[in-house]
Amino acid sequence: xxxxxxxxxxxxVVPEVLxxxxxxxxxxxxxxxxxxxxxxxxxxxxxxxxxxxxxxxxVTAAWxxxxxxxxxxxxxxxxxxxxxxxxxxxxAARSDDTLRLYFLCxxxxxxxxxxxxxxxxxxxxLTTRQVAAAHLVPEATMAQRISRAKRTVxxxxxxxxxxxGTVMRVxxxxxxxxxxxxxxxxxxxxxxxxxxxxxxxxxEVQGLLALFLLHHARRPARTSxxxxxxxxxxxxxxxxxxxxxxxxxxxxxxxxxxxxxxxxQAQAAIAALHAxxxxxxxxxxxxxxxxxxxxxxxxxxxxxxxxxxVAVGEADGGPAGLRALAEVxxxxxxHAAVAAHLHERSGDLRAAARLYREAADAAxxxxxxxxxxxxxxRLHQLL
Amino acid sequence: MAKYLLLKHYRGGKAPVxxxxxxxxxxxxxxxxxxxxxxxxxxxxxxxxxxxxxxxxPGGTWVRYDGEGKPPVVDGPFAxxxxxxxxxxxxxxxxxxxxxxxxxxLSSAPAAGGRPLGEWLELRxxxxxxxxxxx
Numbered sequence: 001x002x003x004x005x006x007x008x009x010x011x012x013v014v015p016e017v018l019x020x021x022x023x024x025x026x027x028x029x030x031x032x033x034x035x036x037x038x039x040x041x042x043x044x045x046x047x048x049x050x051x052x053x054x055x056x057x058x059v060t061a062a063w064x065x066x067x068x069x070x071x072x073x074x075x076x077x078x079x080x081x082x083x084x085x086x087x088x089x090x091x092a093a094r095s096d097d098t099l100r101l102y103f104l105c106x107x108x109x110x111x112x113x114x115x116x117x118x119x120x121x122x123x124x125x126l127t128t129r130q131v132a133a134a135h136l137v138p139e140a141t142m143a144q145r146i147s148r149a150k151r152t153v154x155x156x157x158x159x160x161x162x163x164x165g166t167v168m169r170v171x172x173x174x175x176x177x178x179x180x181x182x183x184x185x186x187x188x189x190x191x192x193x194x195x196x197x198x199x200x201x202x203x204e205v206q207g208l209l210a211l212f213l214l215h216h217a218r219r220p221a222r223t224s225x226x227x228x229x230x231x232x233x234x235x236x237x238x239x240x241x242x243x244x245x246x247x248x249x250x251x252x253x254x255x256x257x258x259x260x261x262x263x264x265q266a267q268a269a270i271a272a273l274h275a276x277x278x279x280x281x282x283x284x285x286x287x288x289x290x291x292x293x294x295x296x297x298x299x300x301x302x303x304x305x306x307x308x309x310v311a312v313g314e315a316d317g318g319p320a321g322l323r324a325l326a327e328v329x330x331x332x333x334x335h336a337a338v339a340a341h342l343h344e345r346s347g348d349l350r351a352a353a354r355l356y357r358e359a360a361d362a363a364x365x366x367x368x369x370x371x372x373x374x375x376x377x378r379l380h381q382l383l
Numbered sequence: 384m385a386k387y388l389l390l391k392h393y394r395g396g397k398a399p400v401x402x403x404x405x406x407x408x409x410x411x412x413x414x415x416x417x418x419x420x421x422x423x424x425x426x427x428x429x430x431x432x433x434x435x436x437x438x439x440x441p442g443g444t445w446v447r448y449d450g451e452g453k454p455p456v457v458d459g460p461f462a463x464x465x466x467x468x469x470x471x472x473x474x475x476x477x478x479x480x481x482x483x484x485x486x487x488x489l490s491s492a493p494a495a496g497g498r499p500l501g502e503w504l505e506l507r508x509x510x511x512x513x514x515x516x517x518x
Contacts (some may be wrong), residue, residue, distance in 0.1 A: 112384075117431075136475075138434065138435075140433075141434065144429050145431025150428070364510060
């Protein structure tokens with residue numbers, strides 16, 4: 001009798017298993033390979049023969065594979081068998097090992113693409129094939145990207161202090177990749193952020209998780225049945241997932257209560273205000289634009305300035321929004337789309353139609369281009 | 384990461400710097416050119432940036448729907464078509480600067496006299512963003 005495998009449960013213990021191997025003296029790169037092989041074996045055998053202790057099973061299987069690899073390499077090298085059969089009594093994984101693996105996989109020496117790929121495989125426990133499919137590149141390309149990333153961090157000891165900021169940026173990138181292939185990267189980012197929250201005592205990590213949950217809550221409403229983008233004001237809010245909203249708001253409130261505001265808490269607060277409005281016209285744009293002031297003060301990011309202009313336009317009218325937009329670098333992505341929206345709100349439909357057309361030409365995805373082209377077409381009918 | 388298409392044209396672009404038609408090269412020069420292309424694809428696999436590479440026949444057909452139950456209408460090829468795509472390489476890279484660098488390298492493939500071809504390539508970004516957080 002075979003039971004279906006809970007892949008999430010299996011992958012949850014991956015960083016701990018990897019931590020044990022590294023603590024026992026395996027180098028990160030080969031330990032990571034051994035854990036992958038053990039995972040593949042688990043997926044194959046567990047449905048028919050589930051272990052009582054999942055983590056223990058994986059540690060044993062991964063260690064055995066690691067020993068086999070080292071032994072075949074060393075016997076090739078000098079025909080000398082120096083590896084013991086049994087794991088050395090050496091140190092077991094320490095509780096902060098998982099966090100240190102996060103630091104390693106998001107190490108500043110890695111490009112963002114390398115860091116996200118390595119994080120998804122070494123900590124997320126995804127296969128190279130899954131990571132490749134999620135990024136729409138061939139598996140061989142992704143395999144090279146991951147092995148280069150592993151070589152880049154090869155000399156860095158696990159005990160090196162790391163930067164939580166880079167880890168959060170990597171998870172944010174993973175979340176924004178959305179979903180491709182058979183892997184839901186947004187859900188995976190949420191899973192990893194939940195894990196990170198248990199490993200740290202940092203309100204920004206809670207803010208990041210809250211932000212993910214609040215955005216994810218809107219996903220069922222974000223695309224139409226035909227795959228078209230549905231902008232926030234037009235979304236059917238009954239489709240929003242109230243369970244995720246409630247959880248996100250709860251986590252955010254706990255984070256904000258600690259009075260150490262950061263960019264992710266501020267973004268989550270904005271998402272929470274949207275979630276709070278039962279109808280689009282109930283949205284508290286005044287509070288949202290105040291949060292954007294906070295956010296811009298923290299990040300000074302042109303993207304956040306652009307979004308602030310939208311909020312100001314809703315709170316104080318199109319002309320005020322256009323004045324806010326005047327302070328934003330016009331080369332920021334989606335600048336023309338925001339300018340179009342604010343011109344329409346200001347009553348200048350002709351300029352809005354032209355800008356929507358311009359924004360469609362600058363769009364970076366097909367659904368976005370289609371949406372902006374439809375906006376331009378809608379305005380042309382009114383002219 | 385962002386994906387780019389590097390389009391090679393049979394015609395439609397500007398003439399390459401080393402403008403000798405391939406059939407006037409020596410066989411060894413042709414071999415060297417092909418080897419360079421294969422090596423470049425391998426290097427891009429190694430760097431984790433390769434997505435796809437394909438060549439297209441210059442001969443093609445134009446097709447369109449012609450109503451329910453009727454066979455498709457075919458036409459062409461049209462000799463007067465100004466633009467003719469010869470093939471492409473697709474890459475997934477960190478920046479536009481890197482895409483330009485790869486394109487320049489592809490364009491540097493050896494041609495007549497062993498000198499770089501200096502072919503003009505058209506660099507086109509994919510519309511493949513998957514905006515998730517933004518609305």
